[in-house]
Amino acid sequence: MPTPIVWSPLAYDKYLELLKLWHDQSLDYALKLDDAVEKLLLNLEQFKNMCPPATKRPLFRKCTLLKRYALIYRNDQDMIWIVDILDNRKQKG
DSSP states (O other), X not given: OOOOEEEOHHHHHHHHHHHHHHHHHOHHHHHHHHHHHHHHHHHHXXXXXXXXXXXXXXXXXXXXXXXXXXXXXXXXXXXXEEEEEEETTTOOO
16 A cells, blocks of 8 residues: 655745746756656655665655755655755755
8 A cells, every 4th residue: 555645835845946947947857857756756655765864864764856856755654754855966964
């Protein structure tokens, strides 16, 4: 049975901002980013520990998206919480 995934308001807002930014600059990249997120979420539903723990915050897991971004999530017993999306060029861990 797939694990439910819930977005925090912060993470969802940042995701929408990224899509809008890239839509204005490169529709192809915006579609590529959206597709990468959708595929990742489908995989996380089945394999909730798929991504490694974040270096500086081991209670969270960090998945790389298109080398540039990272999706940060917390794996609770019966739910996955998407807590943030980060720009890998600015963040470490």
